[in-house]
Each structure stands twice: as C-alpha cells, then as structure tokens.
Amino acid sequence: MRFSQVLTTAISMAVFGFLVGISFPVAITPKLQCGILPWSSSASSVAANSSSILDRFWAQFRNSSELSEQNVKVARKPEGAERLPAGIVVPESDLHLRRLWGSPTEDVQPRKYLLALAAGYTERANVNATVHKFSDNFDIVLFHYDGRTTEWDDEFRWSEEAVHVSAKKQTKWWFAKRFLHPSIVAPYEYVFLWDEDLGVDNFTAEAYVEIVRRHGLEISQPGLDAAVGPKTYDVSIKRDSGEIHKTDAGGPRCPDVHQMPCSGFVEVMAPVFSRDAWRCVWHMIQNDLVHGWGLDFNFWRCVNDPEEQIGVVDAQFVVHRGVPTLIAQGNGEKEGSSHKVRARQFEEMYAFNQRIAKADNATTRTLPDQQQQP
Numbered sequence: 001m002r003f004s005q006v007l008t009t010a011i012s013m014a015v016f017g018f019l020v021g022i023s024f025p026v027a028i029t030p031k032l033q034c035g036i037l038p039w040s041s042s043a044s045s046v047a048a049n050s051s052s053i054l055d056r057f058w059a060q061f062r063n064s065s066e067l068s069e070q071n072v073k074v075a076r077k078p079e080g081a082e083r084l085p086a087g088i089v090v091p092e093s094d095l096h097l098r099r100l101w102g103s104p105t106e107d108v109q110p111r112k113y114l115l116a117l118a119a120g121y122t123e124r125a126n127v128n129a130t131v132h133k134f135s136d137n138f139d140i141v142l143f144h145y146d147g148r149t150t151e152w153d154d155e156f157r158w159s160e161e162a163v164h165v166s167a168k169k170q171t172k173w174w175f176a177k178r179f180l181h182p183s184i185v186a187p188y189e190y191v192f193l194w195d196e197d198l199g200v201d202n203f204t205a206e207a208y209v210e211i212v213r214r215h216g217l218e219i220s221q222p223g224l225d226a227a228v229g230p231k232t233y234d235v236s237i238k239r240d241s242g243e244i245h246k247t248d249a250g251g252p253r254c255p256d257v258h259q260m261p262c263s264g265f266v267e268v269m270a271p272v273f274s275r276d277a278w279r280c281v282w283h284m285i286q287n288d289l290v291h292g293w294g295l296d297f298n299f300w301r302c303v304n305d306p307e308e309q310i311g312v313v314d315a316q317f318v319v320h321r322g323v324p325t326l327i328a329q330g331n332g333e334k335e336g337s338s339h340k341v342r343a344r345q346f347e348e349m350y351a352f353n354q355r356i357a358k359a360d361n362a363t364t365r366t367l368p369d370q371q372q373q374p
C-alpha cells in the first residue's frame with residue numbers, strides 16, 4: 001500500500017530527523033473527516049504520485065538499508081556534536097542504575113524493557129503489586145507527583161533499584177516528555193507507560209511482551225476487565241475469544257472497522273510502545289499540554305498499519321480502578337480544584353486537536369496540485 005510506504009518513510013525520517021537535529025513532519029494526511037480514520041479513506045491519494053517534490057526529497061530515505069555511508073555518519077553526529085570525532089559520540093543512553101565501584105565493563109547491563117509509572121505515595125500498595133508483576137527484565141522508573149520519594153525505599157526493596165524522578169503535581173505525560181527522550185530509552189525494546197491505579201491480578205508482564213511480539217503489535221494495552229471499574233471505550237474491554245483483538249467492529253457502537261475508536265486505538269492509561277513507536281509518539285507529545293488528552297486518538301500516526309499494529313491483549317488483562325489521584329492534586333488550596341483540572345484537560349484536548357488539524361492542513365498544502373484523487 002502506497003500510503004503505508006510513505007508513512008514508513010515519514011517515521012524513518014522522524015528518526016533520522018531526530019538524529020541530525022532537524023524536525024520533519026511525522027505523517028501526511030489530508031483533512032481529517034470527523035470520526036473516520038484517515039488511513040482508511042482518501043488518504044492514499046495524498047501519497048499517489050511518486051514524482052512529487054516530497055517524494056523526491058524523501059526518496060533517499062525510503063529504504064533504510066539504502067542509506068549511504070555518508071548519511072549514516074551524519075546521523076551518528078547529532079546537533080551539537082559536530083566538533084567531536086564521530087567515534088566518541090554516544091547517541092543512546094538508558095535508565096539503568098550503575099554502581100560507583102568495580103569495572104564498568106562488568107556492570108549489569110540495562111534491562112530489556114522499561115516500566116515507567118506515575119505514582120503517588122498513597123497508591124504505594126498497588127504500585128508494589130504492579131511492580132511485582134514485572135520481571136527482572138525491566139528497568140523501572142517512578143515519576144513522583146507528590147514529592148514523596150525516599151519513603152518508598154523504606155518499604156520496598158525494589159525501590160532501591162528504581163529510578164525516582166520527582167516533580168510536584170505533574171502528569172505522566174509531562175514526565176515522559178522530559179525524562180523518556182527516545183535516545184534515553186533507546187535500549188528498551190518495549191516501554192510501558194502506566195498509571196498507578198491498575199489492578200494487576202490477571203497480568204504478567206513477560207507473558208504480555210511475548211504476546212505483543214508474536215502478534216507484531218507496535219502499540220498495545222492490556223484488556224480491561226469489563227466487570228470492574230469505569231469504562232470509556234468498548235474496544236479496550238477484554239474479550240474472552242482469544243489472545244488479542246484489534247477491533248470492535250460489529251459492536252453496538254462500531255458499525256465500521258475504519259471508524260475511531262473501533263480500531264487502531266488504545267487508551268492513555270496503560271499503553272505499551274515498541275521502541276520505534278515511542279520514538280514517534282514522544283515527538284507528538286506537546287511540551288505545554290500536560291494531560292496528554294487527544295494523544296490516544298492520534299497514536300495511529302506512529303505505526304505503518306494501525307489496524308494491524310495496534311491492539312488490545314486479552315490474555316493479560318487489568319482492572320481500571322479509576323482512582324482519581326492526580327486530579328485531586330490539582331490546586332489543592334482552592335475550592336473546586338478537581339473541576340478546574342478537568343476543565344484544563346478539555347481545553348488542552350481542544351488545543352491539541354486544533355494543532356493536529358492545522359498541521360495536517362499545512363502538510364496537505366505543501367503537496368503539489370497534481371496530487372488529485374485518481
């Protein structure tokens with residue numbers, strides 16, 4: 001499919017663009033039609049003519065194995081590193097704790113996956129239960145929004161091996177934008193970016209990763225137990241029919257597989273990203289919009305084939321307990337603070353959707369007139 005080729009190109013461009021310190025558009029889509037997933041409708045027409053300026057520009061990056069040696073050298077020298085010999089530039093890092101003694105060559109290597117949790121001290125019992133569902137193959141970072149960090153070490157052994165980042169009254173997405181830069185988390189094959197209030201009785205992280213890898217899911221979430229907790233979308237409810245599902249098509253609110261959020265959709269509470277998908281999603285998180293509302297409806301931009309590569313894992317499921325811990329932080333001194341937080345969430349969502357629409361418009365406009373629907 002031509003459109004997916006262009007998306008592939010766009011994503012490798014985003015990666016390349018990041019490395020050389022230049023920003024490129026992450027995806028091209030035409031005007032969004034309300035509720036219809038752009039990749040399924042007239043989107044392919046945008047990518048139709050391979051002789052377009054954009055395509056000529058992108059042609060050299062189309063196939064990453066065709067990157068010339070010179071390009072690779074450029075890519076290894078990010079902005080700011082021009083004065084350094086390429087061989088000394090370290091383009092990737094990790095969130096693994098090192099010891100102060102011993103030979104660095106004998107240090108324990110970074111773990112294979114990363115679990116990042118936004119956490120408040122009052123939810124520590126559930127966070128402890130969650131962490132215990134993640135094996136030693138995970139590095140763990142806790143984002144503390146309540147300023148209480150050292151207490152964790154007193155109660156939990158695992159806490160001593162976790163990274164603790166503290167900033168008062170900040171959201172998971174605020175932390176993620178600042179502390180999960182793609183080049184910092186590059187060693188991790190999957191990044192779990194979770195809320196603290198998920199019930200994990202029926203969840204094991206290793207088994208989850210195995211399923212996600214086997215099904216090629218670039219962005220996923222565990223199914224939600226329908227019997228407990230608040231439910232927002234039908235598609236993320238756990239099914240009993242199989243290991244995973246990718247669509248709610250045929251459900252009462254989903255007549256069409258291509259409609260949002262019937263496919264290509266996971267929620268923001270417990271997303272799991274592949275390394276490549278995260279590289280893209282990180283770019284989409286806005287610096288000023290801290291609640292991340294609206295991101296879920298745009299995750300699809302970060303994979304080639306959203307209907308195939310985004311899905312819900314039924315075999316490993318969680319309970320959405322819906323503890324309103326962060327919203328209650330709000331502006332505690334004032335009346336109606338959680339109401340004010342909610343109002344901001346909606347304002348942010350509106351702003352984000354506007355930015356996306358505007359950016360889509362701008363990208364569409366840069367395409368030559370010859371790109372008409374065939």
Ligand SMILES: *[C@@H]1O[C@H](CO)[C@@H](O)[C@H](O)[C@H]1NC(C)=O
Binds near residue numbers: 048370
């Ligand atoms: C793209 O446009 C050029 C010039 O308008 C035309 O010659 C060519 O056949 C078009 N290619 C496709 C695949 O439509």
Ligand SMILES: *[C@@H]1O[C@H](CO)[C@@H](O)[C@H](O)[C@H]1NC(C)=O
Binds near residue numbers: 063064065066
């Ligand atoms: C990329 O290039 C290699 C070598 O030229 C080729 O074998 C491969 O099929 C190409 N892949 C795509 C997706 O075009």
Ligand SMILES: *[C@@H]1O[C@H](CO)[C@@H](O)[C@H](O)[C@H]1NC(C)=O
Binds near residue numbers: 125128129132155156
């Ligand atoms: C943490 O969770 C584990 C596993 O559920 C449990 O065995 C342990 O007692 C918990 N620790 C504390 C301090 O509650």
Ligand SMILES: *[C@@H]1O[C@H](CO)[C@@H](O)[C@H](O)[C@H]1NC(C)=O
Binds near residue numbers: 201202
């Ligand atoms: C989920 O976990 C609970 C508590 O351990 C258990 O009682 C229940 O049978 C599990 N459900 C499934 C479907 O495995």
Ligand SMILES: *[C@@H]1O[C@H](CO)[C@@H](O)[C@H](O)[C@H]1NC(C)=O
Binds near residue numbers: 031354357361
């Ligand atoms: C995008 O373009 C359409 C059609 O030109 C216009 O109606 C709409 O207001 C534009 N949206 C934004 C956010 O600029």
